[in-house]
Structures are given as C-alpha cells and as structure tokens.
Amino acid sequence: MAKRVGMEVAIAAAEAVALCRIDVAAVYPITPNTHIAEHLAEIVADGKLDAEYITVESEHSSISACCGASGAGARAYTATSSQGLMLMHEILPIVSAMRLPVVMGLANRAVSGPLNIWNDHSDIMPQRDSGWISFFAENGQEAVDMSIQSFRIAEDPEVMLPIVLNIDGFQLTHMIEALELPSQKEVDRYLPPFRPLATLHPDKPVSMGAYAFPDIFTEVMKVKDSVLIDSKKTILKAWDEWGKQFGRWYKPVETYKADGAEVLIMTMGSMGETASIAVDELRAKGVPAGLVKLRLWRPFPFEEFREAIKGAKVLIVCDRAVSFGGPGGPVAAEVKSALYNDAGRPAVLNFLIGLGGRDVTVENFKDILEKGVQAINKKPAGGYIFYGVRE
Amino acid sequence: MSIVQNFDLFAHKLVDKRESFCSGHRACQGCGEVLALRHICKALGDDIVVANATGCMEIISSNYPHTAWEVPWIHVAFENAAAVGSGVEAALKVLRRKGRIPDRDVKTVAVAGDGGTVDIGLQALSGAMERGHNMTFFCLDNEAYMNTGIQRSSATPFGAATTTSPAGKVSMGQKTGKKNVPEIMVAHNVPYVATACPSYPLDLMNKVEKAKRVQGPSYIHVFSMCPTGWRSASSETIKLGRLALETGVFPLYEVENGKYRLTVEMPEKLRPVSDYLKLQGRFRHLTPADIEKVQEKVNQELKKLLHKVETSKSWLE
Numbered sequence: 001m002a003k004r005v006g007m008e009v010a011i012a013a014a015e016a017v018a019l020c021r022i023d024v025a026a027v028y029p030i031t032p033n034t035h036i037a038e039h040l041a042e043i044v045a046d047g048k049l050d051a052e053y054i055t056v057e058s059e060h061s062s063i064s065a066c067c068g069a070s071g072a073g074a075r076a077y078t079a080t081s082s083q084g085l086m087l088m089h090e091i092l093p094i095v096s097a098m099r100l101p102v103v104m105g106l107a108n109r110a111v112s113g114p115l116n117i118w119n120d121h122s123d124i125m126p127q128r129d130s131g132w133i134s135f136f137a138e139n140g141q142e143a144v145d146m147s148i149q150s151f152r153i154a155e156d157p158e159v160m161l162p163i164v165l166n167i168d169g170f171q172l173t174h175m176i177e178a179l180e181l182p183s184q185k186e187v188d189r190y191l192p193p194f195r196p197l198a199t200l201h202p203d204k205p206v207s208m209g210a211y212a213f214p215d216i217f218t219e220v221m222k223v224k225d226s227v228l229i230d231s232k233k234t235i236l237k238a239w240d241e242w243g244k245q246f247g248r249w250y251k252p253v254e255t256y257k258a259d260g261a262e263v264l265i266m267t268m269g270s271m272g273e274t275a276s277i278a279v280d281e282l283r284a285k286g287v288p289a290g291l292v293k294l295r296l297w298r299p300f301p302f303e304e305f306r307e308a309i310k311g312a313k314v315l316i317v318c319d320r321a322v323s324f325g326g327p328g329g330p331v332a333a334e335v336k337s338a339l340y341n342d343a344g345r346p347a348v349l350n351f352l353i354g355l356g357g358r359d360v361t362v363e364n365f366k367d368i369l370e371k372g373v374q375a376i377n378k379k380p381a382g383g384y385i386f387y388g389v390r391e
Numbered sequence: 392m393s394i395v396q397n398f399d400l401f402a403h404k405l406v407d408k409r410e411s412f413c414s415g416h417r418a419c420q421g422c423g424e425v426l427a428l429r430h431i432c433k434a435l436g437d438d439i440v441v442a443n444a445t446g447c448m449e450i451i452s453s454n455y456p457h458t459a460w461e462v463p464w465i466h467v468a469f470e471n472a473a474a475v476g477s478g479v480e481a482a483l484k485v486l487r488r489k490g491r492i493p494d495r496d497v498k499t500v501a502v503a504g505d506g507g508t509v510d511i512g513l514q515a516l517s518g519a520m521e522r523g524h525n526m527t528f529f530c531l532d533n534e535a536y537m538n539t540g541i542q543r544s545s546a547t548p549f550g551a552a553t554t555t556s557p558a559g560k561v562s563m564g565q566k567t568g569k570k571n572v573p574e575i576m577v578a579h580n581v582p583y584v585a586t587a588c589p590s591y592p593l594d595l596m597n598k599v600e601k602a603k604r605v606q607g608p609s610y611i612h613v614f615s616m617c618p619t620g621w622r623s624a625s626s627e628t629i630k631l632g633r634l635a636l637e638t639g640v641f642p643l644y645e646v647e648n649g650k651y652r653l654t655v656e657m658p659e660k661l662r663p664v665s666d667y668l669k670l671q672g673r674f675r676h677l678t679p680a681d682i683e684k685v686q687e688k689v690n691q692e693l694k695k696l697l698h699k700v701e702t703s704k705s706w707l708e
Contacts, residue, residue, distance in 0.1 A: 023486065052482070057514060057517065064471035068482065201463055205460070207460050210456070213455075
C-alpha cells in the first residue's frame with residue numbers, strides 16, 4: 001500500500017527512482033540537485049537498492065556513463081541542475097538519436113552568469129531541441145509520480161527516448177511536502193522490467209552510434225522528430241493507466257478555472273500553485289481569470305494547448321528564462337508561433353518572471369492578471385516585459 | 392633471447408586468424424593505427440565491449456549502415472570514451488550480479504586517439520581510472536588530430552610541423568614535448584600501464600592480454616604511425632615504428648604495480664634521431680641545430696625512463 005508521508009521533495013524523488021529498481025545511477029553533485037544525488041547514494045549504500053552508483057567526475061561524464069550503461073541494457077538515471085545540464089548539452093541530442101531511454105531529474109536552476117544557484121528555467125530552455133521528452137512537475141507528488149512514469153514511457157518500445165523531468169530547484173526540491181509514496185509492489189505492477197531491443201553484449205554484437213553521411217542524416221532527423229511527436233500517444237496511455245491504478249490523473253496541459261475565462265495565465269512547474277491562488281482571489285471578485293499549466297514541454301501538446309485556451313481573449317505567458325534579443329521568452333515565442341494561423345487567437349502578453357530565484361507572490365500574479373484584464377480592450381504592444389525589474 | 396630459435400618468426404602463425412575488426416574499413420594506406428587496433432582486437436578476443444571515441448578509428452569503421460566491428464561497439468562523442476566505458480562496465484557488473492546477462496567475464500575496452508586521450512578526453516580518463524573500473528583504455532597515439540587535418544595535440548612531438556603548429560620563419564613547429572600520459576596513469580595507481588607499437592606485434596599482443604587479465608583499470612599507450620599526418624611513405628610505417636624504438640624516441644615498456652620494465656630491448660648504441668626524423672615530412676624543416684635540440688629532448692626523456700626502470704619497485708612488494 002502507498003504510504004502518506006511528509007518528505008522533502010528531492011528525497012522523495014530519489015525514493016521514487018529507487019522504487020524503479022534502476023541498475024545504474026551516474027550523478028555529479030550540483031546545487032540544488034544534491035539531495036537527489038545524496039539520497040540515492042544512501043539508498044545504494046544501505047543495500048536497499050542493488051545498483052551501481054558511478055561517482056563521475058563531471059556531468060559530461062554522468063550523461064556519457066548513462067549512455068554506456070543504457071546501451072548495455074541497464075536502467076540508467078542521472079540528475080543535475082543548471083551548469084551541469086549545460087555541460088551535458090553536447091551529449092543530449094546523441095542520447096535521443098541513439099534511442100537510449102535514460103531518465104534525468106533536473107532540479108531547475110538559473111544558468112550563470114552571474115553565478116546564481118536559485119530557481120528558474122534557463123537551464124532547460126537551451127536543451128529544447130535535443131530530442132528529449134520534457135516534463136514539468138508542479139509539486140512533490142508530481143515529482144514522485146512522474147519519476148516513475150518517466151521510466152515506463154522512456155522504455156516503451158514505441159518510444160525509446162530519454163526523458164528529463166523538471167523539478168524546480170529549491171522552490172520544489174527543498175520543500176517538505178505531504179505526499180504519497182507508492183509501495184514497491186505497486187511500482188512493480190506499473191513499471192515492467194527494461195527490455196531493450198538491442199544491447200552491448202558479445203553474445204549478440206551490435207554497433208551503436210555509427211555516423212551518418214548527408215545521404216542518410218536527414219532521414220535520421222525525421223525519424224527522431226516523428227518518434228518524439230508520436231511519443232505523446234504512449235505518454236497519454238501511461239498517464240491514463242497511472243490514473244486508473246493510483247487515482248491521480250495527468251494531462252499534457254492542466255487548466256484551472258479556465259472555463260469562461262477571458263484572461264488566462266500560463267505557467268510551468270511550481271509557480272502554478274501560487275498562480276491558482278491569485279486566480280481564486282480574482283474570480284471571487286468577478287474577474288474572468290483562469291490558469292493554464294503546461295506539463296508536457298516536449299513533444300509540445302499543440303492540440304491540448306489549443307483546447308485549453310479556447311475562448312480566451314488574452315493569454316499571459318510566464319517565462320522563467322530570457323531569450324536575449326529574441327521575440328520573447330522561449331515559451332511565449334513557441335505559443336505565439338503555435339497560434340499564428342488560428343483565427344480568433346488571443347492576444348499574448350509575455351512576462352519574464354521568477355528569474356534566478358526572484359520570488360513571485362500571489363500579489364504579483366494578481367497584478368499580472370489585472371494587466372491582462374486591461375489588455376482585453378486595449379491590444380497590448382508586442383515584445384516582453386521583465387516583471388518587477390528595478391531600473 | 393627466446394628459448395625457441397626464431398620464436399618470433401613462428402609465433403605469428405599461432406596468432407588467432409579470426410578478425411573481430413574486419414576488412415572493408417576506410418583507413419588510409421599504411422595506417423599504423425588501424426594495424427594496432429586489429430592486433431589489439433585479436434588479442435582481446437570476443438568477450439569484450441568497445442567504447443570508441445570520435446576520431447580516425449571511429450570514422451573509418453562505422454559509416455552507417457556499415458560497421459567493421461564484429462564485437463559489441465559504441466560510439467557517443469569525442470572526449471567521453473572512458474566515461475561511456477565506465478557506464479558499460481557498471482552495467483555489465485550489475486546485470487551479471489542480477490542474473491540478467493550470462494555469468495562470465497566480459498571486458499570493457501575504451502579506445503581513443505591521442506586527442507581523445509591526452510587533451511579533450513583526459514578528464515574522463517582520469518575519472519574512470521581513479522574510480523577503478525574494470526576497463527582497459529587504449530590510446531592510439533598518432534601524435535596529432537589527424538582526422539580533422541593534422542592539428543597539433545599535446546602528444547605531438549617537439550619540432551613536428553602540423554597545421555596548427557606550422558614551421559615558419561620564426562617557428563620550428565611544435566614548441567612543446569609530448570605529455571607523458573602513461574606516467575599520469577601510473578600516478579593514478581593503475582596496476583598495469585604499458586606502451587606498445589604495431590611494429591612489435593607480439594609485444595603489443597602480450598601487453599593487451601596482460602591488460603585484459605587485470606581485474607581493474609589498465610592503460611596501453613600505442614604508438615600509431617600515420618603516413619598521412621607524418622608525411623611519410625605508406626610503405627615505411629613499420630620501419631618508422633622500429634626506428635622510433637631504435638632511436639629512443641618511443642621506448643616500449645610496461646609498468647606493473649608501479650614497477651617499470653623495458654619489454655623490447657633497445658640497441659646498446661642508439662641510432663641518431665635524425666634516422667627517424669628524415670623519413671618524415673613533418674620534420675623536414677628542422678636544421679641540424681634543431682635536430683640537435685630534438686636529440687637532447689629524446690635523450691632527456693629516455694634518461695628519465697631508464698631511471699624509473701632502474702629504481703622503481705612494485706608497490707605490492
């Protein structure tokens with residue numbers, strides 16, 4: 001039976017990963033992923049999990065070791081943050097091209113410079129085009145559930161792609177939350193053993209990671225793209241079965257009081273809960289505000305997104321990363337491009353908020369939503385706004 | 392002296408005729424590196440998994456959908472062969488323990504060129520060796536970035552002209568000597584470290600077998616003659632490897648648990664380095680005075696090595 005516990009989210013995420021009976025973990029310490037790294041090491045050291053824990057000398061080597069381990073048929077896990085992910089950047093598209101179902105827990109943190117260890121999404125955004133499935137957890141329970149779901153989805157023969165699970169650093173990883181930790185039996189029922197299609201073993205030798213001439217490279221890119229797009233079917237199925245087994249339901253795009261909302265605010269990750277309080281307060285005053293939360297970042301859930309924002313006049317996109325000198329925050333830029341051809345699309349307002357751990361309060365969200373209300377009648381100028389910047 | 396007359400002559404016939412690195416690859420004519428790799432694969436046998444760094448050997452062997460590898464092989468990137476190998480080794484260990492793969496020894500092998508070992512791959516190599524993975528790492532050293540067009544690495548010898556250390560009016564080519572990675576490996580307490588050269592195939596294969604038997608990390612630094620990059624005749628590859636030994640440029644030795652030992656005897660009176668240099672276009676620009684400097688460097692390095700051969704002791708003693 002699942003047990004209800006009060007636990008730090010990073011610890012709970014590590015517990016969830018251990019419940020997945022991983023074979024190999026390769027983790028390099030970086031704040032704020034450290035508690036995941038440490039707790040996994042403890043679990044292995046106590047003999048509660050039979051796994052090899054590789055104490056790599058860098059993140060570049062942690063993701064590389066995961067490639068080797070996954071290629072040899074092991075269930076492999078890594079975790080990192082910020083600079084660590086940037087150091088892995090080179091290897092990420094190779095993992096997806098090689099169809100290695102590595103799972104990564106990412107404690108999101110701002111990318112230097114200046115050095116800043118606190119939370120935003122500037123680490124994951126530059127990895128957008130790496131061909132990985134990318135999830136965002138909103139709270140501790142989601143971090144636990146999605147850690148387990150990730151292995152099942154990644155290793156599905158129809159998918160065989162790596163997954164990164166975004167867990168906001170500190171604001172989520174270091175919170176103690178009430179959550180339900182599934183039992184080993186329950187996880188075993190949900191998550192079948194890893195059955196790779198080919199492995200590195202002399203009994204049946206294969207070559208992995210051949211190089212491609214121009215005559216085949218485009219085709220490989222097309223396959224990578226198709227597989228990622230098609231993975232949504234497996235993701236939906238895995239979430240559906242999760243709901244049936246555990247009673248917690250997951251969707252690519254979550255909405256909160258979005259019905260009849262003229263102004264919608266869109267968040268990713270832990271900010272959703274704060275934003276929902278602001279929506280409650282404004283709704284109580286009769287303001288037609290609602291919330292859209294993007295859980296699935298890649299593959300981008302176009303259909304579900306369009307459905308979620310239907311009827312809204314203004315869509316406020318909260319970006320937690322800057323695309324310097326570009327069209328807006330990376331999420332807003334995507335949303336705008338997704339909506340470009342749609343008749344009756346909402347006006348899009350783009351706020352860059354919560355950068356490098358800057359607190360975003362309920363009051364801030366109310367203020368932002370009210371700016372959205374003003375934009376119902378007055379078409380907003382394009383571009384983006386650094387919310388709350390001191391100039 | 393071998394107890395069997397002409398042992399070396401006949402011993403080749405005892406070598407396994409099977410090729411796990413097979414023909415049809417795209418290496419240059421006279422490539423010393425691919426010859427070394429072929430011998431290495433013969434000596435390693437079938438029960439291996441190879442992690443290969445980006446570089447000449449990867450490029451010539453794995454043009455999709457072709458492969459020259461009849462043993463399991465993985466290539467991920469340039470600088471991470473040791474890290475990928477670490478993951479393979481960890482996986483083989485845990486999967487064997489859990490009964491998910493057959494219960495027998497399978498050796499993890501990492502292969503990289505000099506760039507992938509001594510420059511960009513040094514950190515991953517150091518990490519893997521320090522952690523003590525059961526893995527043999529081969530540095531196939533052709534003394535520059537040959538795959539990208541002969542740029543200098545920190546394994547390029549003093550005085551060699553490369554495309555990024557060209558000889559010019561105010562430069563005599565490479566200004567520094569070779570980074571001594573075998574010594575760095577010994578400093579990691581790696582129990583078996585050796586140098587080898589495909590011009591001495593039996594010595595090479597013996598070392599590979601020894602390295603394979605080590606339950607832990609081992610490292611072999613293989614001198615890999617490169618006619619393309621060294622501007623030498625492809626017919627003189629083997630001769631160059633022999634001259635490298637006979638001039639003292641690349642001595643063949645092994646280090647077992649810290650104890651240095653020469654494995655191929657060097658002539659009592661070494662040949663002058665000019666005998667080795669003059670066959671290669673990369674040294675063509677050197678003046679007699681420059682050659683003298685090269686000779687001094689070679690003498691100095693050899694002296695350091697011989698001192699270690701004389702004084703080092705096994706740390707197991």
